[in-house]
Structures are given as structure tokens and as C-alpha cells.
Amino acid sequence: MEFQDALAVLRAFEVEGVQYVLVGSMAMAAQGVVRATQDMDVVSRRRFAITDD
Helix, strand or coil: CCHHHHHHHHHHHHHHCCCEEEECHHHHHHCCCCCCCCCCEEEECCCCCCCCC
16 A cells, blocks of 8 residues: 555545554554555544434
8 A cells, every 4th residue: 555545544534533543564654664564554443323213
């Protein structure tokens, strides 16, 4: 995955209000550290809607 593609995914998370943590090689790339791998690892918080159906 290219860094710009990863940014597009993270922007979509922001728009949708997804709470997440970016880890792994893309997180390192965001900090300026170059890694051989280009995968994106994300941990998100689950949200459940409670409805009266």
C-alpha cells in the first residue's frame, strides 16, 4: 500500500468518526522512518448502537 492510499483510508476514518490507532510500518512512515514493508495495521474501537426494535 502506498502512503497516499493509507492517508486516504485514515481521512475516511476521520470523516466517519472512527476511533483508531495506526501501528506498524505505516505508523513508522508517518514519523519519517522508512521500512521495507508497506502494509497498514489499524486497531479501531467498536461502537454498538442500542435500539428499541
